[in-house]
Amino acid sequence: MAKLPTCRWGIITTGLISSWFVADLVLPRPDAKAHHIIQAIGASSLRKSQAFADTHLKDTPHHKPALYGSYAEVCADASVDCVYIGSPHGVHARDCLAAIAAGKNVLCEKAFAINASEARSVFDAARRAGVYVAEAMWLRHRPLVADLRKLLYEEKVIGDVFRATSDFQMYVDMKNAPATSRYRDLELGAGSLLDIGIYPLTWALLMLDSKLPGDGNGEGEGEGETPRIMAAQSFVEGIEVTTSIVLHYASSGRQGVVTSTTERKKGASQIVATIDGTDGFVEVEGGAPSHPKSFTVYPKWTGDEKPQGKRYDYESAQQGFIYEADNTALDLAAGRKESAVMPWSETIRVMEIMDEVRRQGGCVYPRERV
Ligand SMILES: NC(=O)c1ccc[n+]([C@@H]2O[C@H](COP(=O)([O-])OP(=O)(O)OC[C@H]3O[C@@H](n4cnc5c(N)ncnc54)[C@H](OP(=O)(O)O)[C@@H]3O)[C@@H](O)[C@H]2O)c1
Known part of the structure; x- marks a missing residue:
């Protein structure tokens, strides 16, 4: 049987959507297309990261993420393959650009940015840095x-x-x-x-x-x-x-x-x-x-x-976040810099x-x- 790809996730923010995303990733399932590891969690304070792990990873002792009191520390963690950004859309471009500058692959919540111009600036930075960036529009997956x-x-x-x-x-x-x-x-x-x-x-x-x-x-x-x-x-x-x-x-x-x-x-x-x-x-x-x-x-x-x-x-x-997570892992394993389902041109079109x-x-x- 072919070996499944593994994606080690760095979760940025501990709000509602991050909790839903993580909950999906840690549920066991028979038809997995990839292994997902919650490698790191970063929030505006260490207390929030700790509370998030205590609440959402309490039944999954095999997930032992590094806990950080900043987003920058998640981006600097060499064990993280892909950063998941769950901040409000007004700060998505800021958070994407910081992750890209640290050389990280990114899956960023919708709406990807405030406007097309901001989205383009993020994709330009990703192109220059040679990293993967995709909008987490889970419906498409x-x-x-x-x-x-x-x-x-x-x-x-x-x-x-x-x-x-x-x-x-x-x-x-x-x-x-x-x-x-x-x-x-x-x-x-x-x-x-x-x-x-x-x-x-x-x-x-x-x-x-x-x-x-x-x-x-x-x-x-x-x-x-x-x-x-x-x-x-x-x-x-x-x-x-x-x-x-x-x-x-x-x-x-x-x-x-x-x-x-x-x-x-x-x-x-x-x-x-x-x-x-x-x-x-x-x-x-x-x-x-x-x-x-x-x-x-x-x-x-x-x-x-x-x-x-x-x-x-x-x-x-x-809930259904697992499909975008699986597809991100498959994109990364294939060396793609854009999502096969939600490429940069689609995010820009929307x-x-x-x-x-x-x-x-x-x-x-x-x-x-x-
Ligand atoms: N895919 C979906 O179905 C779905 C559903 C809901 C939301 N979303 C998207 O996910 C994003 C977050 O929504 P949410 O409902 O999870 O929001 P939320 O519960 O308010 O959490 C957002 C997180 O962003 C950080 N944050 C809050 N206020 C901030 C500010 N003023 N400046 C910078 N960062 C701030 C905080 O992170 P810390 O934990 O670090 O303090 C907070 O935990 C939005 O873009 C939304 O459109 C998607």
Whole structure:
């Protein structure tokens, strides 16, 4: 049996997303594509790193990470193969550039940066340093997405796709959120679009582009088309809280309708995306657009009753971060400097679309004001 690659991770920050990422990596599983080792944890204080390890690694005594009271020490640790960055998106570029300067490979949370210009500066630095950098857009790595794309574009199970919709809802009490909260602080990238709207946007791109990186041989084949964008945004306390986007694909006429709001609580389970085709439709079910758990393929609905569909389930013990982690380990083992699934050009394409949405909607971050 072929030996699995091993990736020794340095975790930067001890917030919510770092805890989810680590929880997935340490769960045992029979179908592992790589070994993951939590090699180091770095936070703004040693006390926080210790508390994180005590909470999230207490049942996994074989993970004995070095604990640091700074991010720089994680980057300086020669035993770390790849740094995982879980800081707020307003400081992603800063944290990526520091890791790259230390010669480290990087997997950085979404949104990858505040805007396309910041993202480009990080990729330029990675190119010069010869290190791997990728955006941790976990949705792209899910087997559910790859299987659904095959059904839509190879088997054409709903005919020609003509529309996709997705909405992400979350409630943030903006008026009472502390000024330091990443949901409130514009320097940290506050706003629904970069935080949650990026997922419905990703659903639209994944469902409407017939060719994408990661479709075929794992070498990043296919390039997405940049759609025309029409967008509106609304604000509370100067923070963008609701974004609506229409995407229009000039080559095919396909449309995406993408919305996000931090003004509404969501249910535990819902339809997180729909895809319409000339011969049928697909509903994707899950906890949120970032967390799809199943999808159902329906024939064309012409009568009164909803037709019978065929359901595909993807429930697993992990939340789903393991797929991006596995793919990062495989990229590194293959010597790639970009993710085969989420290459730099895709991150830039998404950031440019969000730049255009914000240009039309009026969301400007303080550092963008000239
Ligand atoms: N993939 C997903 O589904 C998903 C879900 C949630 C969030 N995210 C992304 O992950 C990132 C972090 O979100 P989160 O919910 O984990 O946030 P969080 O719980 O607030 O944690 C963020 C961490 O960043 C550091 N931090 C906090 N405030 C900071 C500041 N003012 N300046 C610099 N660093 C600061 C802190 O690290 P220390 O521990 O070092 O003090 C904190 O623990 C965001 O970019 C978000 O978009 C992704």
